Amino acid sequence: ETGVTQTPRHLVMGMTNKKSLKCEQHLGHNAMYWYKQSAKKPLELMFVYNFKEQTENNSVPSRFSPECPNSSHLFLHLHTLQPEDSALYLCASSPAGTANYEQYFGPGTRLTVT
């Protein structure tokens, strides 16, 4: 596997379910990100991790819980979601500690909350 991978690619869940999204990067980066892309809206940054430490939480509801066990893996744990949480969830990574603004994205997980 190369680049940034995300699983699952599609997920349908009820409002009472608990599920997790997984992201893995094979680029040797130390910063990882979760974004949400809703229909007709810009990509919204949710969380940022630098060297496994969470450095940003952009006012995301607690029903979204990130986890970064190491620099290569990032999870987004989901519980008691709302239908308005249906969106494309994108993971990205970048080299940390350098003047490199470029982020590399995974293909995304299309989430539908019923």
Add this chain to the structure above:
Amino acid sequence: DQQVKQNSPSLSVQEGRISILNCDYTNSMFDYFLWYKKYPAEGPTFLISISSIKDKNEDGRFTVFLNKSAKHLSLHIVPSQPGDSAVYFCAASIAYSGAGSYQLTFGKGTKLSVIP
């Protein structure tokens, strides 16, 4: 309040002609700008970037122009090819001193269709 705006949701261009995608921003602290391209069922991929100390950056068929006084940037694709059909996102960032990550603020995107 959207800090990065792409006011054209879609654009159609004939193959071989120039495509011009526009982006406006409101935050004068932004000092680095990027364009990403996204195909359906794929994540955004980096295309080209420009630092605020420049007004033009060129990479093959792609050129990005930055007008700081107008807070406006544009992406030119010449000549346009059918494979360029995708959604193009403009993104901006603020310099971050110290070791860490750079937050990107994205526009809503412009869907480019290149007609053969």
